[in-house]
Amino acid sequence: MANLFLFDGTGLVYRAFYAIDQSLKTSTGKHTNAVYGIAKMLIKFFKEHININKDACAFVLDSKGGSQKRKELLIEYKANRPETPKLIIEQLPYIEEFVESFGLRVLKLMGYEADDIIATLAKKFYDDFEQINIITGDKDLLQLVDDKIFVWRIERGITDLVLYDKSKVYEKYGIYPYQFADYLSLVGDQIDNIPGVKGIGKKTATSLLKKYGSLDNVIKNKKLLTNKLQKLLENSKENLTLSRELVELIYDVPLNLKAEDLIYKGYNQKKLLQVLKNFEFSSIIKELNLQEEFEKEYIVVDNLKKLEKLQDEIKKMKVFSIDTETTSLEPYSAKLVGISVATKEGKAYYIPVSHVNGKNFEKKYVLKFLKEILESGEFNIVGQNLKFDYKIFKLFGIDPHPPYFDTMVAAYLLNPDERKYNLEELSLKFLGYKMISFDELVDGSVPLFGNDFSFVPIEKAAEYSCEDADITFRLFHILSKHISEVKDLFYNIEMPLINVLAQMELNGVYFDLDYLKILSEKYEQRMRRLEEKIYEISGERFNINSSKQVAEVLFNKLKLPSIKKTSTGRDSTNAEVLEELAKEYEIAQLLLEHRKYQKLKSTYIDSIPNSVNDITKRVHSSFHQTGTATGRLSSSEPNLQNLPTRTEEGREIRKAVKPQFEDWYIVGADYSQIELRILAHMSGDEKLLEAFKNNYDIHTITAANIFNISELMVTEDMRRIGKMVNFAIIYGISPYGLSKRIGLNVNETKKIIDSYFKYYNGVFDFIKQTVEFAKKNGFVKTLFGRKRYIPQLRSKNVRQEGERIAINTPIQGTAADIIKIAMINIHNELLRRKLKTKMILQVHDELVFEVPKEELEIVKEIIVDKMENSVKLKVPLKVDLYEGKEWE
Template identity: 35%
Template sequence: MSDSASAARDRRVIAVIDGNSLMHRAFHAVPPTMNAPDGSPTNAVFGFLNMFLKMVDEFSPDGVVCAFDKGHPKVRMEMLPQYKAQRPPMDPNLRAQFPMIKELLASLSVPVVELEGWEGDDILGTLARRGEAAGCDMYLVTGDRDMYQLVTDHVHVVSTRKGLSDIAIMTPESVDDLYHGITPELVPDFYGLKGDSSDNIPGVPGIGPKKASALIVQYGSLDEVIAHADEVKGKMGESLRAHIDDALVSRKIATIMTDAPVECDLDEVSFPAYDAASVSAALGALGIMAMQNRFLALLGDAAASQAAVSKLELPEVLRVSLDASRAFDEAESNRESAEMNACFDELMRALEAGEWLGVAMEDDKEADALFGMTRRLWVATDRALLSFEEPIGPCGVFATDIDCSHGVIPGVLGLLFAKGSVVSSDVKALLHVLSPVDSSEPELMDPLDADPARLFDTVVAAYLLDSVRSDFADAHLAETYLHAALPAAAGEDGAPADAPSAAARSAWLARILREPLAAALEAQGAEDIFTKIEMPLVRVLASMERAGMYVDPARLAAQSEELSGQIAELSDRIRELAGGEEFNLSSPMQLSRVLFDKLGLPTAGLKKTQRGYYSTNAKVLEDLAKDYEIVRLILEYRERTKIKSTYLDTLGALRETDGRVHTTYNQTITATGRLSSSNPNLQNIPTRSELGHAVKKAFSVEEGSVFVAIDYSQIELRLLAHLSGDEHLVGAFNEGEDFHAETAARVFGVPVEEVTPQLRSRAKAVNFGIVYGQQAYGLSQALDIPMAEAREMIDAYFRAYPGVRTYLDETVAFAKQTGYAETMYGRRRPIPELRVPAQRMFGERTAMNHPMQGSAADIIKIAMVRVAERLRTEGFAAKMILQVHDELDFECPVGEVDALVAMVREEMEGVAQLRVPLIADASVGETWAEAK
């Protein structure tokens, strides 16, 4: 309805929402991937609000009321005890969202009406008749079709159908058309005959909607149908005559009551009547800021604009700007000199006051430029934004108390890390300003000198609060934790001429984000993980990234050349098997044509791509490789070309001037809590393959040193034993037996001494499969055995270790109830897939695995921090250079090997006191390959 139409109407429009109906529809229509900052599901709330806004846009109501069921429907249950008895319990993730929507409605000043023992339908019916009598046009928003009985010229049912976008506005004429002659007042009669399975209303067996409407149209009403029951022939007549009482009770149950004792004065209901700030706060608390502007727009431009920027006004900017030819005490103007002094004075004031300081770096690189000419450090205090600008490279020395002998930015940053409390969206990047990644550049500060208690990384904090999210941009954090939109930065659409840079905004945002993020961490029980694991680890990772790994370019070249020869031989043989045809082996389309069209390989069960050819992905080829030599060779070709292009031909170019490759460790990528590695990804080199071994030969160490690798033995299985408490599993580890052989003996029912290598291999597959929630199909594929045999192996495993079955079942039940799984240390992983039928099995496997895999990630992170501290305090020359899942790698002088191994094993094995021992195995070699 347009604004002009709304202004011209002479009757008030009141919308009454069936809260239960709309919440149920929203819950099932919106994918369950939405969560509040505390991890609570919000998909139903989001869908409800979406429909709410659609309704407001459509009808421009003068007032809105929302009704909810409360308690059991007492009156109807007295008439029909089985009323709604067949309905399953409400999904706990939906139930959890009802208090949320009621609080949001309160913030929107929308009255919530609920009466003990009454259904929301009866509240809608009562308000509909009351509003109609008062001269209002009433719009009832519901998905229940029995509400059509309330429809008149001034009472309309807004019927939600599929999802939330498909709605119909029911009038007396549309009800008549829908039910083929059934007018609104005859709807209860119609339900009396046909019943309603969703509410367990019996009706008359054998009479469906078509027969019910035909009978009522023929005789005029249910009473007349009953009066002429003897005229109804066949089985339908017999059923009707046998169930007259059921029909009458069903009609009574289906009749909406319009006399509920509702205390709601429609004359006082008004919309919109809410406060912009309270709505923004309520939406932000649930992380649903996408709708903020739509709600604020309903209040008018002025109110919306004021609310959007009320908390996000940037403070005054003070600058220190230098060029390469000018020192601080040789400023060209008194004004410039005064501003510089004011900037340094404000910095010292904030440090002395103990403020948390927001910090961000920027340079003036153009999108297509390799180097910028200047860089800036932005520091946000409680009072101002401080800008420290200098050329990239050497600059002048300053007359200040700050050591700026290496430049103003390193000087200020050094002071901040030494004496201040730093909050930033990338603390590690700031540490690298003082401890450059390239170890040939001078290090101005050891990252481990930074006090983790005075570091706060906003992105790491946000990741801990929602680990399945992939984007933690400033805009998202502002909307989620400050409940407001970011002001535009320079260069962004709508930015004013004096808009700050994105880096300036980031520094200021980081400072004001710290408090709400810290509160959210505490509320979710993640404070210890943040302060005791992740923030101490930031410094360790910065140190490891600087250390890097030495790569021998000559070995890389030799291995690349060797692999080139193997690839050429494979290519020739594949084309020979293809009948001598020349085709591009790297083209999926050409390969598909050769394999399936020319050679006629079986295509049963295969799907075609959107471009119309059969897929040649890895799974397809692996299944075919068992029977066809050409497919086996294609897989070998793919593996070798990938290794060559990904590693052998690129690692050399990634070496810094120190001759080392410096990977980047990512703390906020994986949902499990594990670290990931990029540029290059050193964690993804094939572990056990011959090719992966060849790549690792190129990673060496300085002369006089060796490569030391120390990794946890079977840590996830040991965690399964600890967490499940299964006495047999715990005993197998504590007795020091061959764990996989022990499992084989118990699963296959043979003495341990009679366990063959094949049985042990199968038991090993089951052991690790159980950790990852593997089912019979996955095990059958892994072992190439029939499904029935795989299922029996899993059943036998759980008979052997019954405590494991109980533990896994309880873990899945916990995840279904809460929406997340958690580690020993309280690290949560949201599992929205549990609420999607098609993804539920994946969700269950995730729930089973996260406590083990996530706890293993926590444990090795704690070990890394402890090992790094001891390397420094005990004066080791050895350096920790790599972490790969459960493995720590070191570059160690030959004379320190024994001491290093003893120290690292002590720390790794002593991280946690479990029911079973943690075991760390060490190996040594001149290269990474020899050490592993």
């Protein structure tokens, strides 16, 4: 016999909405977190519990306006409930669309609540099913539980269900399900405005029902109760009757349904896939193994006639997507194996160049073809992660025209908080199409040596590579429709930057390895001396790298005061704890010093030599456009942006960066106080504008005003505090956070911040308006239209963090956009003048170059001009320039 499953849709929607990150949305801006939560709930539950074509199901929702009968009884019924969040209301039609596409019947009826429809269905079909299961997050439906009816309650997350039978209800609440309505009548419900009996709480209600069995029996035996309880019941006689009517479920909702109408017959794959594509739920498409089917024509180019045909199509279409296949992801050691080009959706060509087996096309003809189409500027070049392909082309002497469209970067700009922008993910998300993975391509049938693509048979390689180009072309058509809001940022900054980054990565950075070796030995000696001092103070030798042993020595043996406990209950020895202890105890300071040298040595000094390329003798880091939500570039393999700058040790490490050739110099250019200048521009604060226009010392001015003294009396220490305050404001730091930085108490730092905002009142207004905008709209923008969504603002626990992000992002993101513009302009000018100078590093507000002596003066002029004039603000941009035989 079949089972009936009734889903309390309204309760589940609320559960999903608050459990899933509310910033989840599609590239077109549809919020989908509740839809996603419902989808995950249903999929898991159906996999584990539902028999297709046997069990019956319904997804039940409240109607707009709620229960007419209860509102007639009490006009204030549920009036205390907070207004339904707009983001839930927005998603309700999407949820219905998903549920119906999943094959599940949606039920709602004007004037009735979901609970009443569920109660009616349970009664109506009681004899038609072996079991009736109700899935809800609410406790009110527990009153239905009996030998045949069970409630599955979601009590944690969105898929963690607890099954309630009669014994479980009693275990949890101390009463039986049939007593639940009586219990609710006695205790009432403040949120739903159910009055109950004033003065009777949960414990008293439970004990009364345990003793007398029912509310009717309690009233019949009222004289046996204490005087106080008698009085409470007497005073609430009308409220008790009303409460009972309000909490009792309705069992006669007019539903014209038969049991067989609810039999679950599964979902239509095509319909469900379309809905999931609309919501961009790539993970669910993958989980359900849904697959879009495309018509496609993939052609292997193995003669000149086919190559000429491809060339003609490109000239006709004026747009194409391109993808390279290589033997390695490291450009200098990579061998070009093949190239795929798509000229329209479903049509792509593969040009084999150096496969081990099969007929390859002669490389010189392929390179000539590539040079013509990539350098001409007549065609729109499309690709996915084109920076890699561009590096390969450049190493073959081809200097591609800046790309027209990179699908990876476009997807990032539309949703910078996503974690994955790889082609396979985007294909599932936007097309519902599962691509051939590399593992599936080889699958033990190809004798690959070290995953060498050249050993893949040409026909299989063509299918795989043409698919990449084809899917990229399809994504281009979808994503190009969505980027209108950020099109200037995309086309004028991010696309030209690809060429710049490709060249900068190929240029690489030269490190003096002999110097690093000496520095490593020097740090090793410093660490040993520190270890001996630590052992001397502690009176024993122990493993300094073991937090457990360090805690044992500090807190058990030396009896240092406990500052903070770890999750296991042990005393913490993290940096924050050691910094606090270091104010009084030398051993804590020595441990901090030891950790500092150890980290610098392992992270940079000893690891950088392992990243040196055997061919170029340089380090080729990767710079990513899609790595941060603010728009800043990030760096990896190795991360050269994190080389420390402000400490003596950091400067020692930076000295290892030198020119590779004699008579070359390192030239560095750093934007001076760019974020403060952007703050002046965006806030329009008159005092900030005046200071920067007249080239005043902004840190001295700030110090003078927060300490209420003349600028002439400002000491170096006061100026240091003024500087910290200026930058702390940009990062939305709290008085507590500032107190930790400058060593004053919280009351003092609060006064300092208040003084700052009193003087720079335009900044105060700007910050206030920015946070208000972010709270209302859920995002902030840079000067160039880059968006960042801030879900933290919707959570009480991390709202302060959200406000800090809202304050900082427009400023930091604008600074990131400005330096990108400068990089593009400098790169283009160096090309135009055919100079040898290499741009080798970008570190946030700083650019680093390797410059031959004869170009030194002209290159410095170019750098300053292009950086200071990259954008026109209300205040001038200033650049600090330095040069030398090392980066320091």
